Amino acid sequence: MASVNAPISKDYELKIVNTEVIVPTLLMQQHILPLSNLDLLIPPVSVHVFFCYKNPFPRTFASALSHLKTSLSKVLVSYYVFAGRLVTDSIGLPKVHCNNKGVRFTQAYAAAPLSQLNLYDPDESVQGKLVPLLSKPFQEDGIPVFAVQVIEFGCGGLVIGCTFDHRIADAYSANMFFTSWAKLSRNDSTASLNPSITRSILCPRDSPAHCAEINNMYVRHCSQEFSQENPHPPSLVSRIYYLDVKNIMDLQFNAKKDGKSNTKLEVFSAYLWKLLISTHKVKDTMNCKIGIVVDGRQHLREIGISANYFGNVLTLPFAESNAGYIKSKPLYWSAGLIHDAIKSAANEEHFQSLIDFVETTKPTPVLAKIYCGADDMESSGPAVLVSYGLSFPLYEVDFGWGKPTFVSYHFPWGAEAGYVMPTHSPVGDGSWIVYMHLPMEQLSAIETDPNRILLPITQDFLHLA
Template sequence: MGSLEGGVAVVVKTTEVVAAVLPVTEHRLAMSNLDLLLPPLDVGIFFCYDDGGKNNEVMMSMVKKGLGQALVCFPVLAGEVVQNSEGEPEMLCNNRGVDFVEAFADVELRELDLYNPDESVDAKFVPIKKHGVISIQVTEMRHGGVVIGCSFDHRVADAHSINKFLLAWADMTRSNYSRADNSIEPLLSPDESLINKFIPSYRRSLIVPREPGRHDPAIDNMYMLIKDIASNAAEGPPSCHLQSRIYQISAEQIKLLQAQSGLKRTKFESFSALLWKLLAQAAKEDKKRCKLGIVVNGRNCLSKSASMDNYFGNVLSVPYGDASVGELKSLPLSEIANLVHACVESAVTEEHFRGLVDWVENHRPQPAMCRIYSCLPSDTEEVAVVVSSGQRFPVSKMDFGWGRPSFGSYHFPWGGTTGYVMPMPSATDDGDWIVYMHLFQRHLDFVEKEAPHIFRPFVY
């Protein structure tokens, strides 16, 4: 079915606050040094279901019940971000609860133009977070479809952590269906076995600075103090702004890209290399620079234990490569993939992450951020983009009791001038990728024109 032209009217039916179903002793939880590298940005996620169940009242009841149970394991998500005496953010775990919106859209899922999420999804199916750490909206569609959207504070959690919460929420909701026999009941305590399955680790001792601290000088080139951004932005922000698009890339094209990049390179590295080259080819001046950042999850670097895998918070670094437009145009894809690989390898060590923790400690309480996020298009800079791997995004496992979703994606129009790209597996589990891209319009247009067989606009 074709896309719906124009805007989509979404009517809010009710708004309430869902708290953890068991009492929470109010306490404060410090953010780690790696959390402190994140500015106050909200990240969106949404899942589409062709059939949310025949009884919408039961469906909403079970989803809220499962949410209240999941928050028992994830109390930080039911709390608030406050400031400590140094002016730094920290978590107040007070069980304030999560803003939960029930809504209705008088359209079918297959009429949504998900290729243009800024128009069809943003602030419609993915809520704008106004309070707390995470906001959730469940929207009923015409003829039984359902969209579940979330917005969460990136300072509190990275995608790895939020994925754990989403799986817990889905599993607990699905368990309620089987226990309650589709009847509406008061909120129940969560199944103890599910609590043990999903309980995260909040051990900040896993990420503490060393004494004495030390770091590789390369980190000074990767990160910067926010107060220094003003000196780099004397020209002011550009008049144009970034646009979001969602594409589907076939499994066949992904394998072909990897073959062209060399089989020693991962599919993610091969994709990133292609994107970097295309962005350079879009430029008219060979002397300009193109920067490509790669989001690296440091959990395996810091510890091989299960406690680190379950660690809740941010464990990320963003190394980046910097090359001239002319160089990227002339290099074959395999050599650009080697540059991407070298960029990743520079950060996938324990020493890198320990050094990054020490670097933050050395500058506290001055807030800092990834340097690549401060880039602005200029006479010397063509574009900067950050690519984050969503290959562990649990799209196909997000079954709340009425089947797995037919589509899922992140939505992160973060508001800066650095692009953001997130490839993730298709909900169909057929090897295809869904790719969320947030770039300047001219770069999106060029990518589609030069590689239409790879970047296919997503159509339901």
């Protein structure tokens, strides 16, 4: 296992050097792209991702910057939706005006070395620094949906930070874009997935009808407010942890029943669930939820959706139980609840029902219940959503100067539920990097666990020092 020391705790100043707009090399005919019913399930939140590259480069920073701009302009021809603007129609539904207005591209400089970044605490080192904010929504041509910031560090290192509007793309779609951008940047001639952006493929059935379980998972209106300008309440805190492959395997082995085991994600989620309800605030009678993001691409092939579909194809099933049961039952029991929740949604009928459900509620907003706080706070325990980033080839995003040293998502959203996203670590041995956005008391439960396996990410581990 890589050495894990106390995380560095230093601040650094960021200077904006230049801001410009990158437009597609080939301008597309302007048109309006309606959002699909699955896009409309996503609240107005931004998703951030940043790629860290360590010095030395085979080219100067100025050359690398020029290379990134040129390749970005080229990749926006296929991914033209990222160069568009979000607008609202006459009944209040968001749509994308594909108008070639382009992507804001910011150049910045930090005198500090990369080794000074406290990546364990992204609220300090990432938010408002490594990743850009989308422009304010009060603009004549609509709201930008994608932004890029490239930072040169005093040590010669470089960080590429990107932000996208979640209503336009899920993480799967964003990773298609990053992979294609990197291939164009390094003149890689191997085939990449050209995005399929047509939203009509996710149309409702002629007589929209939804199964009963949709009513248990989604609600027609939720009082929860989301904001892109201040996307997370101060009570929630972001952290990045390291999870060693041996501990992942041990969790899976210890959760076996009758020789059978759940997936690594199911077992990890069950382990996390137990930790989060161990705080003194959670009473045994409280009802607790854990949601798992399910991608529907492989379940909708019969209606014509393909692996290169660009947009949101997500559903958020959740398991629930009272805290007393979760605490007292073995790990395989909680993992089984999570497995059953995933299985209930991982099929074509579920996604088609969800599309139909949204159709019958327009223009009233629909949100997943895992997002929303319960009316009876006395009986409601913690809720957390676990996303799945383990299939994304984040460390293949090589723009021509080598693979990134470290990559992480940053998603400080405005829901009352916590958020957790595991991705593969740069070590490449099966260990994980785990981004978390949770209440402080839940993070304390993780960090004071006597059998603690989630450890702070450090510069020694990342070899950035």
